[in-house]
Amino acid sequence: MPEETHIGARLRKIRKRRGLSQRDLAVASGVSLSLIRKLEQGTLDDTRMETAHQLAVGLRVPTSSLLERDDEESADDTAGQWRPLRQAVQIAALHEGEAPTVDGVRAMLPEVRAAYFDNRLGELTGLLSPLLRDADALGDTTDARDVRSHLLQIAGSTLTQVRQYSAAETALRRALDDAPDRLRAAGIIATWSWLLVRQGKLAASRELATRWADDVEPRLSRATPEELAAWGWLLMQASAANLRDNRRGEADDTMRLARSVAVLMGRELPRGTERLTTWGPATVRYKAAERHIVLDQPDRVLRAATRPGGLAVSTEYHRHRLDVAKAHVMMRQYGESISVLTEVNVNAPEWLASQRYARDILSDVVAKRRTLTPEMRTLADAVGLPM
Known part of the structure; x- marks a missing residue:
């Protein structure tokens, strides 16, 4: 069997990507350590489908991924900051100690x-990682699946923000x-669609x-606000992908x-007890302004720039402010761009630090300046821009 399609080679690659030893995988999957070693060493060319399935469960991947070549590499995480969260969603672990309860896990959701x-984000990772382990141990009751699904969507959104795409x-x-x-x-699919855009897919x-927007389109005469929000977000995600793929009409x-x-x-x-986003005219204005960045129309971004008013400041608002900063750079208004980035850094420093978009904007400003102000140096440190 060719090396790149040999199950042992695939097994070794994914196991290392997950940061597991062979012994860790044996515990997580229930497959013997000796069999894992034989597969990875190539002394066994194949194994039963049941065994492949057990290994896949332990690695949190589809069984087919152990049988097919996958050239995707995990995103950089040089400091290992996101490793605990990656492992919590990707690696099946045995729960030790007192068994968790649905009520106990659900009680942590507000925090x-x-x-x-x-x-x-740092605090969130510290909360989510052990809580996802507890959620895994809840079983498959309707309530258990409900709370686990919610936690996993939050984890998926967070990992997308910090470019941990495989996890x-x-x-x-x-x-x-x-x-x-x-x-x-539908909410999960909207997040997944955003992930695919971030990956260039x-x-x-x-x-x-x-496809999902077509499936969940409600009857407008009787649609609830939540149904309209779910449908609207899917429409916006479809629009964003179409625009970036040069399908302007669609x-x-x-x-x-x-x-x-x-x-x-x-x-x-506003965000409900389960939904992760706001929805309404303000959110649509943020996304409409983003379109003008893609279409190289910075003046229209600045004309459409909005403030949250009485609304809670959301991640969508912070993304909108980065679009405003980018538009200022495109208009050669570098001081105004720095002012906007500074505002975002004050309001959401951890979020800004994980945004490559912010780093690229600041890099464009620095490239145009002979000397840097103290404010620029502070921002460079905040977003990790090498000086």
């Missing part, structure tokens, strides 16, 4: 959501498997969001429909 919405995909796939209803599933993102059509849904809402729907 997890608060850290997520406040962009306290993010695992988290979202698992979240979708456990989703208790179509609304939760524009056709896949477009097709996924469009992008315009889906964004126009998303705007209509927002107008029908008539107000900004």
Whole structure:
């Protein structure tokens, strides 16, 4: 069997990517250590499907991924900051000690959501990693799957933000498997579509969001606000993928429909007890401004620039402010760009530190300046820009 398709080679590659020893994998999968060693050493060319499945369960990957070549490499995490969260979603672990309860895990959700919405990413990782282990031990009751799905979606969104794409995909796939209803599933798909855009998989993102938008389209005469929010977000994700894939007509059509849904809402729907995003006219304005960055229309971004007013400042708002900073750079208004980046750094320092987009914007400013102000140096440290 060729080396690149040999199950042992695939097993070794994924195991190392997960940061597991052979002994760790034996414990997680229930497959004997000696068999794992023989497979990885190539002394066994094949194994039973049941064994491959056990190994895949232990590694949190589809069984087919052990049987097919996969050239994707995990994203950089040189400091190992995100390793605990990656492992919590990717590696099956045995739970030791007192068994967790659904009520106990659910009681932690408000604290997890608060850290997520406040962009306290380090704290969020510390909360999520052990809580996901507990959620894994809850079994497969409806309540257990519900709370686990919610935690996994938060993990998938967080891992996407910090460019841990392989782990993010695992988290979202698992979240979708456990989703208790179509609304939760639609929210997970919207996050997954965003992940695919971040990976440059524009056709896949477009097709996924469009298919689900068609499936969940409600009857407007009786649609609930939550149904409109789920549908609207899928439309916006489809529009974003279409626009970046040079399908301007389809992008315009889906964004126009998303705007209509927002107008029908008539107000900004705050984050509920389960939804991870706001929805309404303000959110659509943020996304509409983003379109003008893609279309090289910075003046229109600045004309459309908005402030949150009485709304809670959301991650979508912070992304919008980065678009405003980028538009200032495109207009050669470097001081204004620095002011916007400084504002975001004050309001969401941990989030900004994980944004490559912010680093690229600041790099463009630095390249145009002979000397750097103290404010620029502070921002360079905040986003990890080499000086």
